[in-house]
Every structure is written in structure tokens, then in C-alpha cells.
Amino acid sequence: xxxxxxxxxxxxxxxxxxxxxxxxxxxxxxxxxxxxxxxxxxxxxxxxxxxxxxxxxxxxxxxxxxxxxxxxxxxxxxxxxxxxxxxxxxxxxxxxxxxxxxxxxxxxxxxxxxxxxxxxxxxxxxxxxxxxxxxxxxxxxxxxxxxxxxxxxxxxxxxxxxxxxxxxxxxxxxxxxxxxxxxxxxxxxxxxxxxxxxxxxxxxxxxxxxxxxxxxxxxxxxxxxxxxxxxxxxxxxxxxxxxxxxxxxxxxxxxxxxxxxxxxxxxxxxxxxxxxxxxxxxxxxxxxxxxxxxxxxxxxxxxxxxxxxxxxxxxxxxxxxxxxxxxxxxxxxxxxxxxxxxxxxxxxxxxxxxxxxxxxxxxxxxxxxxxxxxxxxxxxxxxxxxxxxxxxxxxxxxxxxxxxxxxxxxxxxxxxxxxxxxxxxxxxxxxxxxx
Ligand code: EPU
Numbered sequence: 001x002x003x004x005x006x007x008x009x010x011x012x013x014x015x016x017x018x019x020x021x022x023x024x025x026x027x028x029x030x031x032x033x034x035x036x037x038x039x040x041x042x043x044x045x046x047x048x049x050x051x052x053x054x055x056x057x058x059x060x061x062x063x064x065x066x067x068x069x070x071x072x073x074x075x076x077x078x079x080x081x082x083x084x085x086x087x088x089x090x091x092x093x094x095x096x097x098x099x100x101x102x103x104x105x106x107x108x109x110x111x112x113x114x115x116x117x118x119x120x121x122x123x124x125x126x127x128x129x130x131x132x133x134x135x136x137x138x139x140x141x142x143x144x145x146x147x148x149x150x151x152x153x154x155x156x157x158x159x160x161x162x163x164x165x166x167x168x169x170x171x172x173x174x175x176x177x178x179x180x181x182x183x184x185x186x187x188x189x190x191x192x193x194x195x196x197x198x199x200x201x202x203x204x205x206x207x208x209x210x211x212x213x214x215x216x217x218x219x220x221x222x223x224x225x226x227x228x229x230x231x232x233x234x235x236x237x238x239x240x241x242x243x244x245x246x247x248x249x250x251x252x253x254x255x256x257x258x259x260x261x262x263x264x265x266x267x268x269x270x271x272x273x274x275x276x277x278x279x280x281x282x283x284x285x286x287x288x289x290x291x292x293x294x295x296x297x298x299x300x301x302x303x304x305x306x307x308x309x310x311x312x313x314x315x316x317x318x319x320x321x322x323x324x325x326x327x328x329x330x331x332x333x334x335x336x337x338x339x340x341x342x343x344x345x346x347x348x349x350x351x352x353x354x355x356x357x358x359x360x361x362x363x364x365x366x367x368x369x370x371x372x373x374x375x376x377x378x379x380x381x382x383x384x385x386x387x388x389x390x391x392x393x394x395x396x397x398x399x400x401x402x403x404x405x406x407x408x409x410x411x412x413x414x415x416x417x418x419x420x421x422x423x424x425x426x427x428x429x430x431x432x433x434x435x
Pocket of ligand 1: 123127165170308309331402
């Protein structure tokens with residue numbers, strides 16, 4: 001297991017480029033399952049990440065040929081008979097659930113391992129299951145697998161509202177199931193995240209007929225078949241926001257390139273409130289961190305609200321702000337595993353129900369800390385960059401699932417991060433992947 005040793009206290013300066021979005025690329029890859037044999041889906045700007053490779057392996061098991069050349073993936077269906085997404089793959093990457101909709105929609109049957117809970121909370125899939133069932137599939141759980149069958153799905157009205165709003169991958173699943181269904185499907189309370197919008201745009205380019213993209217209400221007119229196409233994956237707004245937090249916390253001056261600012265309104269507003277100077281260009285944002293950040297009240301919310309996937313990175317900033325911040329988690333009430341790690345570095349904060357109350361300190365100090373999921377790990381890197389002395393971040397395999405060579409890219413703008421291979425003293429933890 002590798003770890004990072006971060007020598008903190010260096011201001012980040014220069015420019016850094018954001019890669020394609022992991023959470024946009026993963027369901028787009030699963031959309032290849034909808035293709036006729038020998039049709040090819042070409043995805044450009046696909047990040048080279050653990051989760052993307054895992055999705056590639058899963059699709060290969062499902063009869064898809066996957067070829068990568070640099071940032072371009074070519075996906076083509078060689079065999080359209082396999083229907084099993086096995087436990088040993090889905091347990092390491094929750095996005096494996098995105099194969100459920102296209103498998104049952106195109107192949108009439110899906111056996112997808114139940115992804116279970118994970119480090120950021122319970123994460124049920126009841127809305128996915130309800131949505132697929134509303135389109136006429138028979139759905140049951142069998143020995144840990146969600147088994148869905150339907151000769152051909154039929155259009156219907158699907159409501160995707162749950163206790164915490166809509167569902168991102170649930171909307172992707174129902175959308176991919178509905179595009180080949182007979183008749184018209186209305187998805188009420190669809191997720192509006194840019195990753196879902198882009199999936200819908202891609203499906204339309206493949207021949208689907210989806211209306212209302214970007215709204216709460218998607219109308220899908222089923223078609224007989226889809227064709228291949230070429231598509232460029234949008235920039236990763238979470239990676240962009242992580243780099244912005246790194247600039248903010250180190251009083252840095254960073255030009256973050258390949259950014260869609262319209263996907264990041266809430267994040268940019270938060271940076272302004274914290275006292276950062278921003279210059280928003282057509283595809284870039286320059287962030288200048290102040291000498292001392294101002295505290296904020298932060299609520300994570302579904303898009304266009306502040307993303308839960310940037311909560312830990314911005315909490316790291318709050319730890320050093322000049323006053324008391326309140327960070328309320330409205331998507332995953334238990335997503336605070338980074339807080340005790342920040343406290344090991346000298347932060348002052350405590351959790352109260354689904355919020356953390358952080359009293360900013362002047363200085364954090366390096367300490368050994370542990371990443372328990374992908375974004376918690378990103379938050380620890382942000383904190384480590386600002387801390388005095390050396391921070392050792394353990395279990396960075398979580399980070400590698402979502403950030404491509406993050407240490408190299410941050411070192412190029414002034415960070416001092418070393419990757420150290422650590423002899424496994426213990427077996428890798430067998431928790432479910434988060435992403
Ligand atoms: N929920 C239900 N029932 C469901 C589905 C979701 O109650 O059937 C609840 C969840 O427990 C949560 C809320 O609804 O409280 C939202 O969950 P959602 O389904 O939207 O999350 P997801 O689709 O499983 C994606 C991202 C996550 C990101 C969330 C929220 C991918 C592959 N994953 O997960 O990304 O946190 O949306 O924006 O797109 C990450 O990249 O680190 C990551 C965890």
C-alpha cells in the first residue's frame with residue numbers, strides 16, 4: 001500500500017490542468033452495453049483512474065471490447081449474452097450498479113451484485129430498483145444480487161425522489177433502461193448533475209430521444225436501437241474544486257485550466273466568501289488564496305448546490321479559517337471520517353448530527369493520518385499542503401481511484417508530496433469502493 005508524505009507550507013503557483021470527469025465517464029462507459037453488436041462508442045478525455053479501469057474490466061466480463069489509447073476509449077459489443085456483474089468487481093466500485101439499467105433494457109436480464117454500504121454511509125439502491133420495476137421489469141434480490149428481467153421494458157412514470165433528494169446513478173440507470181423501452185417514460189425528480197446531463201446528451205447522440213435535459217423532469221421516447229458515436233467527456237468539476245481548495249488553503253495563486261465554470265457556481269461562490277480572489281475565464285479559473293481564509297456556513301446539496309464530493313476538501317480550508325464554520329452534510333449525513341484525522345493535525349472541530357462545527361486555528365501540524373475513502377483522502381492532502389511539517393497520508397489507494405497522479409501534478413505547481421511504497425503490514429481493507 002502506498003502512502004503520501006507531504007511537506008506542508010508551500011504556496012501553490014502556476015497552472016494545473018483538470019482531467020475528464022470520472023463520474024461522467026463511468027455511466028457513459030456503461031452506455032456501451034446498449035449498442036448493437038459491432039457499433040463503436042468512442043469516448044475522449046477519459047481519465048486513467050482505478051475506477052475507470054475497473055469499469056473496463058467489468059464491461060469486458062459483459063462482452064464489451066475495451067481499448068484505450070491515451071485518453072481515448074473505444075468500446076464495442078463483441079458478445080451480447082453475458083448478464084452478470086459479479087460481486088468481486090462491484091464491491092470495489094459502486095458505479096458497477098450503472099450496468100443494471102442498460103443490461104435489462106438491452107439484454108432483457110441483469111444480475112448485478114448489490115453494492116452494499118461503504119465508508120461514506122449506507123447508500124441504498126432502492127430508487128434504482130423501484131425505477132427499473134416501474135418500467136415493467138421483475139426485480140428480486142437473490143444471494144446478494146439484484147436480478148431484473150423483462151422481455152422488453154415499457155415506458156412508465158418513475159419518481160426518483162428519496163430522503164436526500166434525487167439519485168445521480170439511479171437517474172443514469174433509469175435513463176439507460178428507458179431509451180430502448182417501448183413507449184414513453186417520464187422521470188420525475190431526475191438528478192440534474194452535469195454528469196447526468198452529459199449522459200443524456202451522449203444517449204441522444206447515439207440515437208435516443210430524451211427531452212428536458214438538465215431539468216427535474218426527463219421525458220424519454222423509446223427507440224428500437226442505438227448506434228455508436230464519438231463523445232468528449234466533460235472536465236471533472238470535483239478535481240477542479242480540489243485544486244482550487246489547494247490554492248485557497250496555501251495562499252497560493254493557481255490557474256486551474258479545463259474548467260466549466262457553469263458547473264461550479266456554488267464552489268466559486270464559496271471560495272469568494274472565504275476571501276479568495278477569482279478570475280473566471282472561458283475554460284479556466286484563477287484562484288488566489290488570502291493570507292487567512294474567512295469562515296463559512298457550508299451545506300452540501302444536490303446540483304446546482306455545493307457538491308458533497310468537495311465537502312472534506314473545503315472542511316480542510318475551514319480548519320484554518322479565522323472563525324467558526326459550520327459544514328452541514330445533506331447528502332451523506334455520516335460522511336465525516338476525515339474530521340477526526342484533521343483533529344489529529346491540530347484542527348478544532350466536532351460533529352453534531354449531520355453537521356461539523358469547526359473553530360479555525362492558525363496552524364495545522366503534520367501527523368500520520370489515514371484516508372478512509374476517496375474524498376476524505378483528498379481532504380487530507382489539502383490539509384497536509386497547509387500544515388507545518390510532514391503529514392503522512394496512509395491508504396492513498398482510495399485517492400488513486402479518483403485522481404490521476406495527483407502528487408505529480410501538484411508538485412509541478414509547488415507542492416512537496418512524495419509517494420512511498422509501504423510494505424503491507426496488514427491486508428488491504430475490504431470495504432466497498434465509494435465513488
Ligand atoms: N439514495 C437512496 N436510495 C437510492 C439511491 C440513493 O436513498 O436508491 C440516497 C443516498 O444514500 C444519498 C443520496 O440518495 O443519501 C444521493 O445518492 P446518489 O444516488 O445520488 O449517489 P450515487 O449516484 O451513488 C454519485 C457519485 C458520488 C457522489 C453522489 C452524490 C458516481 C459514480 N458517484 O453517487 O461520488 O457523492 O453521486 O453527488 O457518480 C465520489 O466520486 O467520491 C462519489 C462518492
